[in-house]
Amino acid sequence: MLERLNQAMEHIERHLDQRIEVAELARIAVTSEHHFRRLFSALAGVPLSEYVRRRRLTVAGAEVLAGEKSLLDIAVRWGYGSNEAFARAFRAVHGIGPREARRTGATLHSQPRMSFRLVVEGSTTMRYRIVAKDAFHLVGRKARVPLVHEGMNPDIVAFVRGVEPATVRRIEALSDQEPRGVVNVSDNLVGDRAEGSELDYWLGAVTGADVPGDLDTLPVAAGDWAVFATAGEFPQAVQHLWRDVFTQWFPSNPYESRPGPEISKVRVSADGRHADAELWIPVRRA
Incomplete structure (x- = not known):
């Protein structure tokens, strides 16, 4: 690759x-x-x-x-x-x-030519599984927000705080398959994932049931998903997991990403400092 x-x-x-x-x-x-x-x-x-x-x-x-x-x-x-x-x-x-x-004769900036090579550091392994899912619906609330690569995203924080607790409970009750419970979803990203690029952020649930008309809904096609697990400091552990999936896992495995929402299931500790997370990436065999 x-x-x-x-x-x-x-x-x-x-x-x-x-x-x-x-x-x-x-x-x-x-x-x-x-x-x-x-x-x-x-x-x-x-x-x-x-x-x-x-x-x-x-x-x-x-x-x-x-x-x-x-x-x-x-x-x-x-x-x-x-x-x-x-x-x-x-x-x-x-x-x-x-x-x-x-x-x-000013001093100018230079962008060097890039080439890629695989550097193996330490002995850390990535835990993953491949899950084949039938078509389903993502249902919940969504907002258009800018992409932030490191640290908390203030637009997402403000959006999540603005969703009423009763609505969150309704969304969670609709979950009937993996990943279960309330999930965080990124979709419809514009451009090349540059900092500040806009995307749809969802606070939602994955379901195969009929969904209420007053909630946002996204149909998702059947396909394979690569599921990765991590634990660590929040939100860095989740952000670094996405980075490692694309810089380490994809170059070493016979899969490529396909269009579709990226789903994360995150459980944050009571003090907000630690998280256990799963990241679901839509994939197909390369």
Whole structure:
């Protein structure tokens, strides 16, 4: 898997000054576009689109300092239709405009080329199981919130506190299959999982029964789910589990993620510091 990812990285380098299609990168990596975006973001720590942008502006920066081409020629080569658009993008990465950088010989920022390799640290194992589920409904309350990678998400905290206890009890009573009880769900994420990307957050239950019309409902197709368990400091243990699933488990196992909600079942200690959790990720064999 890592070898194929690195072949996709080479494709990016060879085509930096052209339109890079995620479909072609996924074909090289022998995976789906959905899984490629998720895996790249987890491994690289930045969304694919942001990495490509930084690489382009790194090479463009060298051309600006070389002084052999006009700024407009450089802008056009790297996909910008005007000097103004190029200058805005250049300043966002390098902290200085291209004209000033050329005139003063400024120090610029560089995004190195990335390649991936597997590093084995310690002897920690990941506990998981594969569960085949029939189609079901997710039912509960949902809100559109920004993605937060580390620490508590204040928008989610405010949303959960705003759900009346009686409604939570109604939702919990609808649970009739795994994962049982009230669950936390992320779905309909926009973009490449960058910090601040919007997603649907659900406080809900998994059910096969008829659902009340006054609750939010999401039909979920039948399929396989990889289920992971963890315990540790809250919320870091849950956030780190998601990271480890994509950076360690997927590259080492014959599965890829598929579209669908990501479900977590979290039991938090009375003092709010410790959690036991399960993470359900929709998967299919690669």
